[in-house]
Amino acid sequence: MNRSDFLKRASSSGAGISIDESNDIKIMINNTANLPILYSLRNCPYAMRARIAIFKAKQTVMLRDIVLSNKPKEMITASPKATVPVLVLTNGIVLEESLAVMLWALNETDPDDLLQKQHARELSEMLQLINTFDHNFKACLEQYKCAKRYRESNVVECREACEQYLKILERRLNSQLFLMSNTESLVDIALVPFLRQFARVERQWYLKSPYPNVRKWLNNYLQSPMFTKVMAKYPLWLDNHEVVLFGGISK
Numbered sequence: 001m002n003r004s005d006f007l008k009r010a011s012s013s014g015a016g017i018s019i020d021e022s023n024d025i026k027i028m029i030n031n032t033a034n035l036p037i038l039y040s041l042r043n044c045p046y047a048m049r050a051r052i053a054i055f056k057a058k059q060t061v062m063l064r065d066i067v068l069s070n071k072p073k074e075m076i077t078a079s080p081k082a083t084v085p086v087l088v089l090t091n092g093i094v095l096e097e098s099l100a101v102m103l104w105a106l107n108e109t110d111p112d113d114l115l116q117k118q119h120a121r122e123l124s125e126m127l128q129l130i131n132t133f134d135h136n137f138k139a140c141l142e143q144y145k146c147a148k149r150y151r152e153s154n155v156v157e158c159r160e161a162c163e164q165y166l167k168i169l170e171r172r173l174n175s176q177l178f179l180m181s182n183t184e185s186l187v188d189i190a191l192v193p194f195l196r197q198f199a200r201v202e203r204q205w206y207l208k209s210p211y212p213n214v215r216k217w218l219n220n221y222l223q224s225p226m227f228t229k230v231m232a233k234y235p236l237w238l239d240n241h242e243v244v245l246f247g248g249i250s251k
């Protein structure tokens with residue numbers, strides 16, 4: 001990277017920059033020292049939903065984009081299980097599960113009331129639905145992706161297993177705009193990345209599938225400015241340890 005590109009990137013990351021008499025570039029990241037660090041992988045559905053929640057909560061984190069084939073030792077030290085996302089809070093607490101990251105962000109600030117705090121019963125219902133999709137639907141989705149990739153003979157059966165879960169969502173969206181009610185919730189943003197994967201396995205089939213409500217709901221997310229921002233590409237952190245600020249920057 002040449003000097004001018006470096007300066008451009010550093011300034012767009014939010015870091016303060018000064019050039020002293022010796023013409024040395026100084027990047028001042030003192031404002032960011034008090035921010036949590038998010039280890040993330042652009043296309044990982046778990047990391048994706050963590051970023052969506054952070055974005056929706058207007059929290060700001062230092063994003064460290066990684067690849068699974070070359071995980072930073074700092075991430076493995078913080079979280080030996082070494083799956084993404086990992087969020088290292090400023091008090092040293094480490095969150096190693098995407099759902100924990102989402103709940104942390106929304107407990108900090110929840111401008112859109114995604115936790116639907118006024119309905120006490122709602123959170124346990126939301127967590128139950130997320131749990132069903134994280135375990136049962138995800139297992140079916142992996143088999144479906146695999147069957148399609150390796151051109152196995154059971155693609156249709158695998159797809160039908162996934163469809164049992166799509167039917168649950170389609171029914172819910174029959175009478176309301178979002179999965180829990182007419183307002184967006186934690187469940188919507190937790191499931192979007194996995195439905196996105198499903199929709200990509202057999203694109204042509206999906207576009208004609210009997211799930212118009214799911215298609216509309218998913219399209220609204222995928223075409224939103226929020227999603228574009230959450231899916232922005234950043235340089236890998238290990239390349240040059242660049243400071244990348246991600247999120248709502250509300251403070």
Ligand SMILES: N[C@@H](CCC(=O)N[C@@H](CS)C(=O)NCC(=O)O)C(=O)O
Nearest residue numbers: 044045046068083084085097098099
């Ligand atoms: N239950 C975890 C799952 C996270 C997960 O499995 N992430 C994958 C990437 S999509 C990963 O990091 N795998 C580790 C590896 O393959 O080395 C969560 O919700 O955060």
